[in-house]
Amino acid sequence: MIDPLQTILIAAALLLAAVTGGYIALDRSPDKVLVALLAVLELALVVQAVVAIVQFARGSDDVGGGITFVGYLLAILLVLPAGLLWSLGERSRGATAVLLVSLLTVAFLVLRLVQLSAAA
Amino acid sequence: MQRPDVRSTSSGLGRALVAIYAVFALSASARSLVQLATKADQAPVAYSLSAVAALVYVAATLGLAEVGPAPRRLAWAAVGFELVGVLTVGTLTVLDPELFPDATVWSAYGQGYGYLPLVLPFLGLAWLIRTRASR
DSSP states (O other): OOOHHOOOOOOOOHHHHHHHHHHHHTTTTOOHHHHHHHHHHHHHHHHHHHHHHHHHHHHHHHHHHHHHHHHHHHHHHHHHHHHHHHHHSOSSSHHHHEEEEEEEHHHHHHHHHHHHHHHH | OOOTTTTOOSTTTHHHHHHHHHHHEEEHHHHHHHHHHHHHHTHHHHHHHHHHHHHHHHHHHHHSSOOSSHHHHHHHHHHHHHHHHHHHHHHHHHHHHTTTSSOOOTTGGGGGGTHHHHHHHHHHHHHHHTSSOOO
């Protein structure tokens, strides 16, 4: 497991969550800048999934833990696109808060991933 | 903009609430499927409970996300069941931690998830009351 990447991912997700919090406070809808930042984070999450699955495939063959581990890696990828789609369906503070929920979920899931690989 | 005559459960703050419910629905479902698929015989009660909780979160998500009387009834039932579930399972697991060999989302009032499973049904009920059609 590549720990620096996970640390960066969690920090980036939390930082973006704080930025989104600013958008909510100012009652601003997500703009191109915010969506672009989300896209960069999503790209980094894809890199994590690819790297971690390759590392995992070379390592252990514990199927039970493996399903969970790979499941986490792939599930994380769905959170931001789904959140963005649901968020863009409406222009309101609550809709922008959906992005906040998504980002905190990503941070939490990456943290769980680190715990999972530490336990394995 | 929200139209004042339509009180949708998925508008405004409700949109964020639906997102939180969706996260719980997906994570509880995934967890439950893995538990049932890989080690169902180890703790059948706890894992059945996880599956029930997952279904409740899915129902609540759908009920809140859709607009109309039937989805609203579904949301009421699901969120109500959720509240009863988290209070019952939470109390039982606090009184007797050995009752379930493996943790569920509602164990110890959702302690493992920052007590969010305990707070969530109250938010859900408050939102359902607040968006009720005015007569």
